[in-house]
Amino acid sequence: MWAAFDGDHTPSPNDGSTSTSGARTWTSGEVWKFFTQFQSGPTTSPSASPSQSPSASPSASPSASPSASPSASPSTSPTGGSGACRVSATVNAWNNGLTENFSITNTGSSAINGWSLVFTLPGGQTITNGWNATYSPTSGQVTATNVSYNGSLAPGATTEIGFQATHTGNAAKPSAFTLNGSPCTVA
The missing domain is CATH 2.60.40.290 (Immunoglobulin-like)
Structure with missing residues (x-):
């Protein structure tokens, strides 16, 4: 996923990068958090697949547990x-x-x-x-x-x-x- 950020509003990447070249990598959870701040709807991040494990642990644990767990896979049939x-x-x-x-x-x-x-x-x-x-x-x-x-x-x-x-x-x-x-x- 690609996103444009402006100057001082660029969030810090979760990959430990300190590069100023503009190329940054974020975990899927950080990308989810960024894009969902602009919409209403689910507030829990989708689960990362085993091949997309985050490269760094989050710095703080959540203060509350979500009320519902996301399903392991999306519904296969439209309803x-x-x-x-x-x-x-x-x-x-x-x-x-x-x-x-x-x-x-x-x-x-x-x-x-x-x-x-x-x-x-x-x-x-x-x-x-x-x-x-x-x-x-x-x-x-x-x-x-x-x-x-x-x-x-x-x-x-x-x-x-x-x-x-x-x-x-x-x-x-x-x-x-x-x-x-x-x-x-x-x-």
Whole structure:
């Protein structure tokens, strides 16, 4: 994860570095603490995986125990919602590339907690990078899955996702979408 900090507001890294080059390393807990200070929601840091053990122990122990333990793994199935959704897509194409943005709206009466949007890219299109979702695979029938900060959609709520792709002459938009297995209206 990369974050920009300004001058004297740069927190000290937990890796023991005293470098002034600007390259610093923080444990996942410190990164979590920094980014979650700007939002409401969970106040406990996610567990580090065994391959990402912190390199230094925290300097102070917490004063209170959290009221709930984080689960060992996220839910594998999105939940909630009636499947009622609307997707609008916009494409900006050039020579052999394009960007595509989707607005996904929950038109149902229940919240959606975790979502996967499935669509088929027109032939010759291959996703090279994306934002606000994970995309797999990068061509053919693609599944865009929510990321940590946009997985919940209240009734009437909209989230925006998108990607950059290459194309071989066909810069058309996908024509159909399903959200958590239910067809969406295409706007």
